[in-house]
Amino acid sequence: MIGDDILRQKLEKARQKLYVLQAKHGFGHASVLRQSAILDNLINQYNRHFYIKEKKPTA
Template structure:
C-alpha cells in the first residue's frame, strides 16, 4: 500500500499546484498546461495500478 499512498499524495500535491498556477496565470498559460499534463500522467499511473490489482487472481 505504500506505493499507492505515495502516488495519492503526489496526485494531491500536483492537483493543488495546478489549482494555484491556474489562479495565478489563467487557464491558457503554458505553465498551467504543463502542470495539467503532469497531473494527467499521474492519474494514468493511478488507473494502471488500480486496474492491475483488479485483474490479479485471488487464489
C-alpha cells in the first residue's frame, strides 16, 4: 500500500491539477470531470488507509 506521505502528496497534486483544469475549462469539461474522479479515488484510498489503521483490534 502507498505510504502516508506519498499518498498525501498524490492527493495534493491531484487537487491542484483539478483546480487548474477547472479554472481553465469550467466545471463541466471532460478533463475536469476525469480529474475529479481521480481525486475522489485518492480520497477514498486515503480514508480506507486511515480507517484500517485506526480500527486495528487491540486484544
